[in-house]
Amino acid sequence: MMKFEINANNRSIEANFTGESSELVIKTGENELRFEAIQVQPGVHSVLMNNRSFVVGVCPNEANRVNINGTPINLELLDAVHLHLRELGWDSLKEVKAGLISAQIPGLVTKIFHGAGDEVSEGDPLFLIEAMKMENEIKSPIAGTVKRIGVTEGQTVEKGTNIIEIE
């Protein structure tokens, strides 16, 4: 039996999973649910939970997101280890550094407003990225000093490329 906490859309639920991953018994509070999943095509699963039918999509490139009957859901699945660490006050499992700004969309970096060593305030524009005919201004999430700049103006970047790091 494994204990999990499932968090999504400001809701949180604790559940115990028992069994093989394709056939689980999920216990939550007083409820006991039979969960069965079968992959019907790559990334698409048919789930029967107490005979209620769901079509679930799980994309290999979207680690914490599933699509249930057409509705996408971003979720956090915390196992016993995560929960224990959190009890100890180590809530820093998220790898994202607050000051590390990466490209949320692929596109062309058209303008970088700062150089290394510059002081920036929270909300200051950092760079412009152009995608699908639209220019997006990326603002600094924190105040600090520009530690590193990873691209030059005019460079095309992929999603997730680190652009600027602020300390």
Place this chain on the structure above:
Amino acid sequence: MFKKILIANRGEIALRVMRTCREMGIEVVAVFSEADRTAPHVLFADEAYHIGPAPSTHSYLNYPKILEVARASGAEAIHPGYGFLSENTDFASEVSKAGIVFIGPPASAIKIMGDKTMARQAMLKTQVPVVPGTEEPIADISRALEVANDIGFPVLIKAAGGGGGKGMRIVNAPDEFEDAVGKAQRESQSAFGDGRVYIEKYLEEPHHIEFQILADTHGNTIHLNERECSIQRRYQKVIEESPSPFIDDDLRTKMGKAAVETAESCKYVGAGTVEFLVDKYRNFYFLEMNTRLQVEHPVTEMVTGVDLVAEQIRIAAGQTLSHKQIDISTTGHAIECRIYAEDAAHDFAPSTGEIVMLQIPDGAGTRFDGAIRQGIEITPYYDPMLGKLICWAHDRESALNRSERALREFYIGGIETTIQFCRSVIKHNTFREGTYDTHFYTNFMDELHADLSATTEEVLLVAGGSLFHHQNQIKHGSHSSSSKKKTRSNWVNAQLGRNK
């Protein structure tokens, strides 16, 4: 009739046009950029020609190259689709000069209707109502107040130098007028360095309603009723329907006549759309005319049974319209949902990447006009619209239910889309009741976004169980499409980062 047509476009509209061509026994020529070698329109075509690199200025807008391909392939006509070169007067005249038929209106009509001021002036010569307002910027405040009284309050004060709501003021009564003009002038001076402002009638609870028209070269012009396009965000349409739940037969007849008059006033030929604003008192005003096939044309096709692309081609070939006004009748109700590669939860930011999963809805009354398939890459180069889901049923309520059902079946994995956003609009009470106007999105934004993130306990458990199952599959290596592990660093150039 033509034997071969070149389609100077890409994406869903290229495919849409090609489908009708093939049904008419006409061969189709595709053009494609470097990014589109395996795009659906290339695969569909009888012939396909590379016309340049990915950016559209060097490919889909490069009309000398497109004309060269047209000549080389022996195409007798060019269909421009929408966007790109569809409303480019130079292109339209160059095509004609090359002895090729441009499937669209004459360059002169594109020119008049493409310029807002020219179009407004042309309309003032007809019986078609335009939004009352000043033709010139305000100089004298007492004269301006006279004009405002003539127009009737509420009025809108608009900056001459720019847009985006800056320098814009709604004035409800004469005693607020002078103060409001002053504020608007100062605001637009600081925003655009230009303090001049216009006065226009403020339309309360406006609807964006447009009429489809068809005109042939023999002097026949008809309309094919309206499309209600009031569901917009950032002035971009998201959901359209026909008939409009807001207008009645009497108004429909009047607006239809005005649409035909508009088209005749610029000697229009082909398929076109006359857009109107209709206020809550059911006064209608000419907004603009779109001199091309519209994105939302399928809703008209579904209720009238007329293939608008086939009509465009027949008209271009010199034939008379297949239908007289009296033959046009509509059956049932159609709703179109535009599916964009955009993240509704993050201010509709564009989303690019590979479509990893794809499940397109089907079933009765369900039409999808798109150009996507599993494995295709959505690039940042072109319009983020992936396609349009059009649902038809005998009445509006059934069409709403059908749309909701079809959107539930729709699954595009790997990128963000507006599928779920469309679903929350379709489910919204005000939309279902048909009492919405162009302020719908602004008024109900919070409710719509709250609906997007509503989750039941059951769904949460299914999500948790599925993710657990998925992670186990990866761990045991049984996942059939093994995830592409990124091994490289997210810093594109580590050296560069250090030096700068």
